[in-house]
Amino acid sequence: MSLAESSVRTTSDVAAEMAAIGHAAREAARKLATAPTEEKNRALLAMASAIRRDEAAILAANARDLAAMKRTPGTNEAFINRLTLTSARVEAMAKGIEEIADLPDPVGAVIAAWDRPNGLHIERIRTPLGVIGIIYESRPNVTADAGALCLKAGNAAILRGGSDSFNSTEAIHRCMVEGLAAAGLPEASIQIVPTRDRSAVGMMLSGLDGSIDVIVPRGGRSLVERVQSEARVPVFAHLEGVCHVYIDKAANLEMAKSIVVNAKMRRVEVCGSAETLLVDRAIAAAYLPPLVEALRAAGCAIRGDEATRAILADVTPATETDWYTEYLDAIIAVKVVDGVDAAIDHIEHYGSHHTDAIVTDDQAAADRFLSGVDSAIVLHNASTQFADGGEFGMGAEIGIATGKMHARGPVGVEQLTSFKYRVRGSGQTRP
Amino acid sequence: MSLAESSVRTTSDVAAEMAAIGHAAREAARKLATAPTEEKNRALLAMASAIRRDEAAILAANARDLAAMKRTPGTNEAFINRLTLTSARVEAMAKGIEEIADLPDPVGAVIAAWDRPNGLHIERIRTPLGVIGIIYESRPNVTADAGALCLKAGNAAILRGGSDSFNSTEAIHRCMVEGLAAAGLPEASIQIVPTRDRSAVGMMLSGLDGSIDVIVPRGGRSLVERVQSEARVPVFAHLEGVCHVYIDKAANLEMAKSIVVNAKMRRVEVCGSAETLLVDRAIAAAYLPPLVEALRAAGCAIRGDEATRAILADVTPATETDWYTEYLDAIIAVKVVDGVDAAIDHIEHYGSHHTDAIVTDDQAAADRFLSGVDSAIVLHNASTQFADGGEFGMGAEIGIATGKMHARGPVGVEQLTSFKYRVRGSGQTRP
Numbered sequence: 001m002s003l004a005e006s007s008v009r010t011t012s013d014v015a016a017e018m019a020a021i022g023h024a025a026r027e028a029a030r031k032l033a034t035a036p037t038e039e040k041n042r043a044l045l046a047m048a049s050a051i052r053r054d055e056a057a058i059l060a061a062n063a064r065d066l067a068a069m070k071r072t073p074g075t076n077e078a079f080i081n082r083l084t085l086t087s088a089r090v091e092a093m094a095k096g097i098e099e100i101a102d103l104p105d106p107v108g109a110v111i112a113a114w115d116r117p118n119g120l121h122i123e124r125i126r127t128p129l130g131v132i133g134i135i136y137e138s139r140p141n142v143t144a145d146a147g148a149l150c151l152k153a154g155n156a157a158i159l160r161g162g163s164d165s166f167n168s169t170e171a172i173h174r175c176m177v178e179g180l181a182a183a184g185l186p187e188a189s190i191q192i193v194p195t196r197d198r199s200a201v202g203m204m205l206s207g208l209d210g211s212i213d214v215i216v217p218r219g220g221r222s223l224v225e226r227v228q229s230e231a232r233v234p235v236f237a238h239l240e241g242v243c244h245v246y247i248d249k250a251a252n253l254e255m256a257k258s259i260v261v262n263a264k265m266r267r268v269e270v271c272g273s274a275e276t277l278l279v280d281r282a283i284a285a286a287y288l289p290p291l292v293e294a295l296r297a298a299g300c301a302i303r304g305d306e307a308t309r310a311i312l313a314d315v316t317p318a319t320e321t322d323w324y325t326e327y328l329d330a331i332i333a334v335k336v337v338d339g340v341d342a343a344i345d346h347i348e349h350y351g352s353h354h355t356d357a358i359v360t361d362d363q364a365a366a367d368r369f370l371s372g373v374d375s376a377i378v379l380h381n382a383s384t385q386f387a388d389g390g391e392f393g394m395g396a397e398i399g400i401a402t403g404k405m406h407a408r409g410p411v412g413v414e415q416l417t418s419f420k421y422r423v424r425g426s427g428q429t430r431p
Numbered sequence: 432m433s434l435a436e437s438s439v440r441t442t443s444d445v446a447a448e449m450a451a452i453g454h455a456a457r458e459a460a461r462k463l464a465t466a467p468t469e470e471k472n473r474a475l476l477a478m479a480s481a482i483r484r485d486e487a488a489i490l491a492a493n494a495r496d497l498a499a500m501k502r503t504p505g506t507n508e509a510f511i512n513r514l515t516l517t518s519a520r521v522e523a524m525a526k527g528i529e530e531i532a533d534l535p536d537p538v539g540a541v542i543a544a545w546d547r548p549n550g551l552h553i554e555r556i557r558t559p560l561g562v563i564g565i566i567y568e569s570r571p572n573v574t575a576d577a578g579a580l581c582l583k584a585g586n587a588a589i590l591r592g593g594s595d596s597f598n599s600t601e602a603i604h605r606c607m608v609e610g611l612a613a614a615g616l617p618e619a620s621i622q623i624v625p626t627r628d629r630s631a632v633g634m635m636l637s638g639l640d641g642s643i644d645v646i647v648p649r650g651g652r653s654l655v656e657r658v659q660s661e662a663r664v665p666v667f668a669h670l671e672g673v674c675h676v677y678i679d680k681a682a683n684l685e686m687a688k689s690i691v692v693n694a695k696m697r698r699v700e701v702c703g704s705a706e707t708l709l710v711d712r713a714i715a716a717a718y719l720p721p722l723v724e725a726l727r728a729a730g731c732a733i734r735g736d737e738a739t740r741a742i743l744a745d746v747t748p749a750t751e752t753d754w755y756t757e758y759l760d761a762i763i764a765v766k767v768v769d770g771v772d773a774a775i776d777h778i779e780h781y782g783s784h785h786t787d788a789i790v791t792d793d794q795a796a797a798d799r800f801l802s803g804v805d806s807a808i809v810l811h812n813a814s815t816q817f818a819d820g821g822e823f824g825m826g827a828e829i830g831i832a833t834g835k836m837h838a839r840g841p842v843g844v845e846q847l848t849s850f851k852y853r854v855r856g857s858g859q860t861r862p
Contacts (some may be wrong), residue, residue, distance in 0.1 A: 030779060030805070033802075033803075033805060034802050034803055108802065114824060116822070116823075116824055120813055120817065122823060122824075127805065127835075129835050130805075130835060213835055214835075234665065234836055348461060366855075371464075371465050371539065372464075372465055374461070374464060374558065374561075379855075380855045381855070381859070382551055382855075382859040383859065386551065386859070391547070392547075392553060393545060393547055393553075404558075404560050404561060404644055404645075405665055405836040424797075424810075424811045424812070424813075428812075428813040428814060428817070
């Protein structure tokens with residue numbers, strides 16, 4: 001069905017259509033769960049080839065999306081940038097899919113194995129999650145990345161991209177389906193929601209009557225917030241990254257400067273960017289001036305608590321709100337704290353359980369911080385900007401999760417699986 | 432506050448009280464997360480001692496619960512049996528807690544570790560889940576089991592037992608708190624909901640404003656159904672165990688008889704009891720008569736499909752409903768299927784993804800079944816009644832989960848944890 005027709009459909013049409021999508025996804029997931037690695041990889045490589053071959057068609061579809069968007073008054077630059085595809089971005093999509101083909105297949109891997117006194121051999125083995133719903137903004141490349149990652153882990157995907165990117169999404173999706181068909185895998189393994197109707201999102205969040213196992217939102221805070229509050233199925237996501245760097249009294253000053261500047265300024269718009277700098281009172285007078293100087297030299301604005309301003313009078317005062325804020329900008333909040341325990345208390349109170357770092361040469365202080373901070377990623381003597389599946393060596397990631405269910409931290413191909421117990425016996429019955 | 436006062440409280444009183452419980456649990460969970468193994472074990476052993484010492488008081492409290500219940504018309508026998516404590520049951524509670532103290536501490540264990548080319552050392556380590564809400568029927572022993580298991584895994588517990596067991600629960604809980612205090616751990620590590628007001632359950636299901644991380648329902652189908660449909664936080668549970676035994680054409684008949692009779696009849700009321708017997712058409716005429724004879728000899732009633740009745744005319748006809756039914760009784764549904772793929776199709780269509788077994792001497796058929804059946808536990812040549820944390824060698828379990836999030840299958844102390852990434856560097860910044 002073409003997208004043009006979608007506007008005349010009623011909500012009950014949409015409900016029927018979404019139910020059919022859910023049913024087809026579940027059927028496809030059953031086949032994918034036992035699909036051999038070679039078939040999945042063959043599909044991925046065929047997708048990459050089709051995307052390269054169809055570059056012109058994909059860019060033309062994208063141009064139609066962009067033209068429609070530019071007629072909408074008040075569209076911001078960042079939004080247009082995310083929507084825009086170029087020859088280089090199309091190539092990056094194809095390359096990304098090939099890299100996913102290169103990853104080891106997590107399905108069927110034995111996570112743990114043991115024997116029982118009665119001779120039973122028990123294994124915990126990785127299985128796909130089933131059907132993953134991905135809800136994203138108008139970033140067409142997510143169609144390729146997320147679809148490919150789900151497939152590698154043996155999952156069916158239901159993709160619902162932003163309505164402003166529908167033509168681009170459709171063009172990319174066509175290549176994905178071609179790849180599936182080339183490998184003899186069900187075409188419903190990767191489906192897009194073929195309607196702009198917003199009620200489709202609500203239906204996905206309710207789990208399509210048991211047809212969706214997990215929802216992954218990809219986008220800004222408001223999207224994630226809606227998904228987290230409305231979803232009736234598990235969600236892999238993080239709402240925000242209020243990340244901290246704590247400089248302990250036993251930190252090496254040069255390392256502290258280098259890590260803080262990198263953690264804040266390497267890219268200010270990513271979730272692993274540091275938003276608050278905590279400095280041990282014992283070395284605040286000595287360390288704060290060079291730390292702040294290095295941050296300012298990199299273009300960062302500083303907001304400090306009273307103790308910081310007692311040392312550096314020209315620092316803007318921080319308010320209570322600053323400690324909760326994910327600036328995603330060249331701004332950092334600075335606070336002086338009474339040692340590692342006070343740093344942990346601050347992080348547990350104001351942080352978002354995403355990624356936090358300590359800089360210190362004192363192993364005991366590091367251990368205390370690493371065990372006391374309840375975040376998905378805790379680092380010792382390294383930058384918070386390493387919060388990334390690629391940097392963790394996982395290959396591609398579908399996002400970073402702060403939930404405590406099994407996908408916490410970078411969500412790569414392995415995290416898109418569950419497990420089951422496989423028990424081999426020789427006729428054992430239970431007394 | 433005594434339970435007698437609870438009846439005069441309003442819903443907003445309950446809301447304030449539950450919020451305070453949630454807040455105290457979260458605070459306690461922070462302390463428990465880094466509590467040394469010795470402290471947790473000391474608390475557990477002190478709890479067991481206090482329970483043994485207070486046997487008379489616990490039995491007296493239980494007698495008050497029983498007396499009140501017997502005044503309620505129409506109370507059934509099974510319900511009274513679950514509520515009733517005896518000297519032996521009190522001892523079993525104390526013993527159970529001591530066994531939990533003996534289990535290895537899962538918190539802090541390194542699940543996986545690897546190094547990156549830039550020298551970063553990354554570890555995935557086990558962490559507690561946080562605060563676990565347990566909602567159970569009038570079975571006082573759950574207060575001890577569940578509270579102790581949560582504590583061992585570093586979690587705070589909020590326990591809401593059936594209102595008919597309030598006096599018993601309170602008496603047991605007093606011993607648990609005494610144990611916590613003896614080890615210097617926060618008394619709010621294990622709290623009971625001190626009201627019979629049903630709105631408290633709804634508040635727990637909504638997560639107490641972020642204070643509860645996971646809900647575990649312990650009880651019958653209607654309780655689990657309510658919890659699964661209303662909970663706004665993850666739930667570790669299974670709704671039912673429609674478990675299957677498939678007898679393949681390459682099965683040894685004696686083994687098949689022994690496994691089927693055990694899987695069905697060892698205890699018919701447990702979730703791992705088999706409800707449906709699937710028999711390969713190739714050996715149905717030869718195997719069905721002795722299989723049915725063995726089941727009948729053990730006291731089991733048989734309901735069969737047409738093909739079964741063509742072989743054994745005296746079998747009661749099975750209806751479509753039978754294939755979905757968890758009898759929890761001495762009844763089994765029998766169906767003839769066309770080999771392993773048809774068995775998998777039947778199980779995926781009618782099963783509950785709990786526990787399913789194949790009996791065969793053909794390794795290829797076994798592998799196909801073990802990978803094709805998407806259940807938490809799949810067994811080859813062993814009884815479905817092994818679906819149990821103790822039988823898996825996990826020690827105590829808080830239940831069996833059929834969800835695909837990380838606690839799938841028996842939920843023991845290790846499954847009551849999450850993990851985080853601990854990253855050790857030497858000053859690495861991200862290029």
